[in-house]
Amino acid sequence: MQVSSVRNPVALLSAIGIEQTAAIYYQTAPAVLVSQTLARKQGALTANGALSVNTGKFTGRSPKDKFIVKDALTAATVNWNDFNIPMSADHFDRLYTKITAYFKGKEIWVRDCVACADPAYRVGIQVVTETPWANLFAYNMFLRPGDEELEDMHAEWTVIQAPGFFADPATDGTRQGNFAAISFERKTVLIGGTAYTGEIKKGIFTILNYILPQMHGVLPMHCSANQDEHGDTAIFFGLSGTGKTTLSADPARKLIGDDEHGWSSHHIFNFEGGCYAKCIDLSEEKEPQIYKAIREGALLENVSCFEGTNKVDFANKCITENTRVSYPLDYIDNAVIPSVGNIPSNIFFLTCDAFGVLPPISRLTPAQAMYQFISGYTARVAGTETGVTEPTTTFSTCFGAPFLPLHPVQYAQLLGQKLKQQDVAVWLINTGWTGGPYGTGQRISLKYTRAMVTAALSGQLDRIAYKDFPFFGFGIPEHCPGVPAELLDPRNTWADKEAFDKQAADLADRFIQNFKKYGAQADPEILSASPKI
Template sequence: MLVNTGSKRLMEISIRNKESKLLKSGAMVAYTGEHTGRSPNAKRIVKDSYTADKIDWENNEAISEEEFQRQLDRFLWFRDEAKRIYKKDIYLQEVYAVRDTEHSLAADIYTEYAKHSMFVRNMFVPDRDIDTELKYTLYQFPSLSEEPMVLVSITKKIILISGTLYSGEIKKSIFTVLNYHFPEKNYLPMHCSVNVDKDGENPAIFFGLSGTGKTTLSSEEGRILIGDDEHGWTDDGLTNFENGCYAKTINLSKELEPQIWSACQKPGAILENVVIKDGIPDFDDPKHTQNGRASYPASFIDGADEKGYVKKHPKNIIMLTCDAFGVLPPVMKLDKEEAVKQFLLGYTAKVAGTENGVTEPVATFSHCFGAPFMPLPGKRYAEILKEKIEKHDVQCWLVNTGWTGGGYGVGKRMSISVTRNIINKIHDGSLAEAKTFKHKYTGFSIPDVKEDVIPSNILKPELGWKDKSEYESSVSDLIFMLNEEAKKY
């Protein structure tokens, strides 16, 4: 067994074993075969006397203690016998998640392949040297199952993953257990990105599902990145759960996303399911999947925060939605009740490629902007959010990064330059100071800004549609869906 092997050595082993290929830049590329995204039906949580009354079983599938133990026995056998029987090395990384070590989770992560061990070193803090009461063991042995399988025992603090080479299952399973444990202390676990200004002030939270812009909008040159996907809001402030980024790469360009593009070129970065031509990544080619990814330490982003946490509370919460209908304004100001409602609704679109079988945007609702990773009832997380918004007087916004000028297939995706300008105006406080007006069709409050800030045909989406009656019909459909979903809460 190879224990805490460094990334450079793991890259050499991975390339030697033909798990991956070296690129001209020094980064490496690997492919995951059939499963190029998270497998949404693979996860099961053990239902036992400890979890029976705590887990939200309407949104989480159960597995019996007996079946979990049967699978665990297989995994332990493989861990101990793989070298002797299959001539395979097993890799162990002793890492921790949650950058603020006052709140960390220790994890011993065993993998069958060197590339996944390297991924673990990218995504979590390697070479663990901290003491923490909370510790999990994760076994990721893809060859043990023909079908994807992610099994979690909260009681035993063990996670089993098999049947898929997709690296994201590792990070999302750790996220899931943190989402269970953080609320025990009335802390809020969040599927979000976080950044601060150059002085370490003015923290902002970006909620959103994969593909809505969390990574892109939080990785900007004028601000310091705390993290791009998973965080906790404690009594002290905001902390990244991870040590790295797992960014979507489809249509990635040096001009529009220079920080992420640069990170993908550095030795130690792992590109996953990205097309390579003459040793150079072609991020525009979706031949393998729309869900191409890049894993790299957060330090690869110029100016990223070295600590990975900030002992300050957010000034702004930005909820990102990818509106596939093209009817929502680009920015909406929310009061605390509206913010909690939108948090529980989690309206967006499943963006092509983020889950197996999704090939075009589909309107969906995912409470807390991350229902698949939330083991507790959504209302529990919403209670904590409301308390924190009230206590720290946080400004809240809903920002649409989806379609404008028509729905998917007719309109076009919101320009990233328009969205970045909106985000900048949120950061500098000018949108909070602007007067608002109530949008006739959606009922949301919209900042009343000039044409040079947000063009009127985008600010008022009905003006961008060729047929106003079609807009009215589409917006009516969406509002009905929102109201029906809200009845659940």
């Protein structure tokens, strides 16, 4: 048994009902976790020194198997839906008893860590895992307290991850053997039947999305954030494929974080101490910061190597397209440590509009920002999925629907309050198509997108006239340094103006139809920002 001089892991585990284990490894150093993984033949070293593992059957989250205990605390506060599936307290208690008993006679890895870089909102977390590499993930992704902080630390939340334990749907209230269940009453997350480490990360994100708005008035955000040398902060929201990582990874700016943040009355702050980046088709040319971060101590998931070598083939999708790497935030050369920034001056909503309708850049009013935040729009292009022959709309509320326990309108109203109190500019950036839809038009040049973002960040767009964009009412700048003027109004780029009007009306109607499910909760200000046909 590896025992820390700071805390007694036997007592820690006994307190949560785990006893008589074969071995306990507490706050184990990353290099030792890598060695333990290799010794148990659970992973391999790649040519760049990173540890590579395969998460098995599950190479991503399983949203239909994510549960929240429905009790007196959550019954009236959680927005119950396909992402927030209720579980009874009895079923959770039964799972808890089974999963803690499962560890009897087994090795176990325990890590105390912290979420939220702002000390005012820090949450202590104890992560209990069945494998050493899952414990390495926790080390990489959460904030790492020193021995002095550990002495006084209270782990408010516990995460127990046991990929080898499977629920019995007939008696445990699950859909199948794998599950991720959260009890806000017991302050515990149970993960079983899946080794995908993202369930650990997103379990904590879901918790923070519940407690921070209600207890502290902090807006939790699924976004990246960076700042310039003077501390001017920008936030980037966007679903997969919209360019969030590319546009926020600016060598001229410092990275605060790439995925999860909170917005308080004084700061924005990273929830995490690391990054969990997609690495499909990764190259040093396209994403140099991420590429260089894949080194000793980093954890690669579900990647493949070139045959006969241990060199990673980042283009290989034979296991999954959702290949991932986790690493500590300080692996990024220009990271902000501690990862706390000033109130943002600019917010960017990124969308990849495959219909070729939305302007490449437009300025939003607070009401439009709230409406677009709730909508969380992007589009998938034809050919990416079997049977998809034309662009399809994707709406993910607040750009992170699967992780939002509260009603989306609550997050949007909190966003609106902060925008008005702190005079923040909000921009909608279309990184998709212009001149026609996918297949007819062309993708907006990354060079022009970067120029537009730079102009917004530098304040150059504050002194330019704007005109209204039909149907949606957004403000389109009439000029932007480094961008052809005709590109700014998408209607100008279409040869067939009537076809554009028809396509724009169709997209506007899709927004309207999608928003109907939020209409009863949205206030008149938000509803006033609905597209007009």
